[in-house]
Amino acid sequence: MTFDTIIHGGDVVTPGGVVRADIGIVGETIAAVADDLSSADAARRIDATGHIVLPGVLDVHVHLELPFMGAVSADDYRTGTRAAARGGVTTVIDFAIPYAGESLQDAADNWKKKAEGKAMIDYTFHICVTRWAEHKDQIAGMVEQGFPTFKEFMIYESEGWQSDDRAMFDTLERMKKLGAMLLVHAESARVLDELIDRHHTPELMQEYGARLHAITRPNFVEAEAIQRAIAWCEVTGGALYIVHMSTAEGTDLVRAAQARGVNVFAETCAQYLVLDDSVFAEPDGHLYACCPQLKKPADVERLWEGLKSGEVSVVSTDTCTFTREQKAMWNGDWTKIPMGMPGLETLLPVVYTYGVLEGRLTLVELAQKLSANPAQIMGLAPRKGAIQVGADADLAIVHPTHRIRVDPATMETNADWNPFEGRDLAGFSRTTLSRGEVIVDDYTVVGQEGRGKWLPRTTAGVRA
Ligand code: URP
Numbered sequence: 001m002t003f004d005t006i007i008h009g010g011d012v013v014t015p016g017g018v019v020r021a022d023i024g025i026v027g028e029t030i031a032a033v034a035d036d037l038s039s040a041d042a043a044r045r046i047d048a049t050g051h052i053v054l055p056g057v058l059d060v061h062v063h064l065e066l067p068f069m070g071a072v073s074a075d076d077y078r079t080g081t082r083a084a085a086r087g088g089v090t091t092v093i094d095f096a097i098p099y100a101g102e103s104l105q106d107a108a109d110n111w112k113k114k115a116e117g118k119a120m121i122d123y124t125f126h127i128c129v130t131r132w133a134e135h136k137d138q139i140a141g142m143v144e145q146g147f148p149t150f151k152e153f154m155i156y157e158s159e160g161w162q163s164d165d166r167a168m169f170d171t172l173e174r175m176k177k178l179g180a181m182l183l184v185h186a187e188s189a190r191v192l193d194e195l196i197d198r199h200h201t202p203e204l205m206q207e208y209g210a211r212l213h214a215i216t217r218p219n220f221v222e223a224e225a226i227q228r229a230i231a232w233c234e235v236t237g238g239a240l241y242i243v244h245m246s247t248a249e250g251t252d253l254v255r256a257a258q259a260r261g262v263n264v265f266a267e268t269c270a271q272y273l274v275l276d277d278s279v280f281a282e283p284d285g286h287l288y289a290c291c292p293q294l295k296k297p298a299d300v301e302r303l304w305e306g307l308k309s310g311e312v313s314v315v316s317t318d319t320c321t322f323t324r325e326q327k328a329m330w331n332g333d334w335t336k337i338p339m340g341m342p343g344l345e346t347l348l349p350v351v352y353t354y355g356v357l358e359g360r361l362t363l364v365e366l367a368q369k370l371s372a373n374p375a376q377i378m379g380l381a382p383r384k385g386a387i388q389v390g391a392d393a394d395l396a397i398v399h400p401t402h403r404i405r406v407d408p409a410t411m412e413t414n415a416d417w418n419p420f421e422g423r424d425l426a427g428f429s430r431t432t433l434s435r436g437e438v439i440v441d442d443y444t445v446v447g448q449e450g451r452g453k454w455l456p457r458t459t460a461g462v463r464a
């Protein structure tokens with residue numbers, strides 16, 4: 001057999017285990033995974049000896065060029081997907097949000113315009129239902145077009161995004177009928193409003209500064225909302241996915257619901273696995289404001305446990321980059337800090353370094369949480385998510401121990417700060433392939449902007 005590319009001699013992380021193997025690629029697709037392809041013809045050979053070959057990572061929770069809190073997030077599809085490629089991420093799923101008067105179709109079209117001509121890797125969107133009464137009858141048509149996942153926010157009234165229980169209940173019923181899935185940002189809006197109002201005084205802002213971000217978001221704010229979303233999921237039978245889960249209590253609730261057979265999945269993000277709210281003691285602590293807020297060391301440990309035991313299925317980033325200048329808009333008032341942080345470039349390095357190298361996850365588990373599960377749950381398998389014959393040749397070739405210091409000055413993201421700044425992380429991608437094409441070579445981004453494609457998805461992954 002003749003191949004366009006052979007990846008030779010790496011430790012290949014397949015769904016069945018790690019095997020020393022060669023990978024043969026024809027066109028955009030994996031055509032062979034075999035012990036030894038050295039006698040086969042190939043236009044190009046990539047040496048992976050001494051390296052781990054992982055399936056390309058899917059970051060299924062990003063916000064690129066998002067207008068939010070009076071700013072626009074600073075990584076667009078150009079810088080965001082360059083950063084992704086450097087981090088071994090080969091697919092992103094963003095959130096298409098309809099603004100005043102817009103339909104779900106308008107939102108999808110607007111987000112496609114942001115991505116086209118800029119994205120280096122493949123992409124698609126979850127469709128946000130922000131005005132349920134107006135949008136509910138548009139949902140089925142979006143599923144038919146290859147958008148099987150929808151999102152409702154339980155907070156963000158001031159952005160015009162907030163959904164109530166009526167919307168969640170009805171949307172989950174529709175998800176059941178359509179075989180689609182509802183993603184939920186779970187925080188308890190009214191209690192959060194009350195806690196923010198109580199603390200929004202000049203005296204407390206003077207005393208606590210940005211720490212008020214953490215103080216006004218105790219764990220029960222997330223846990224109550226997760227519990228309520230699960231209740232609607234349970235009675236409707238619709239599929240539910242909790243995005244960016246940050247608490248031990250939330251993890252316990254998901255575990256208990258799954259044990260009862262409820263069709264609920266949970267995702268956490270890299271920052272909730274490594275950082276806690278002690279960052280607010282740092283001089284630039286306000287930079288870490290994100291939503292939900294970083295929690296306590298006990299939550300960090302429980303989320304790792306949840307990954308290991310299975311109730312947490314996916315690690316994503318919730319990339320929503322704001323620069324130092326944008327974050328400075330807070331001017332002493334924590335409610336005005338644009339919430340979010342960069343993450344795409346460091347997702348794989350963070351989970352590899354603190355997960356695999358620290359013995360919390362095996363390589364196969366890493367590939368499950370970053371590639372196989374997100375692809376399966378979001379309706380992209382078997383095309384994405386695993387190294388197997390017939391799948392897109394999306395790969396990240398990683399040295400097992402080579403560490404690179406996180407330094408915004410040398411990164412692809414537009415962020416001029418980084419939540420992991422100064423850490424020496426292993427797991428950056430030496431070589432990234434997207435659909436058979438090398439887009440990162442020797443740790444340097446070499447892919448063409450605009451080569452990324454929109455990915456239609458099926459409902460197969462999300463059916464119970
Ligand atoms: O801080 C964050 N996460 N910003 C993006 C919006 C969201 O809630 O995901």
Ligand code: ZN
Pocket residue numbers: 185243244291292
């Ligand atoms: Zn959110």
Ligand code: ZN
Pocket residue numbers: 061062063318
């Ligand atoms: Zn988000």
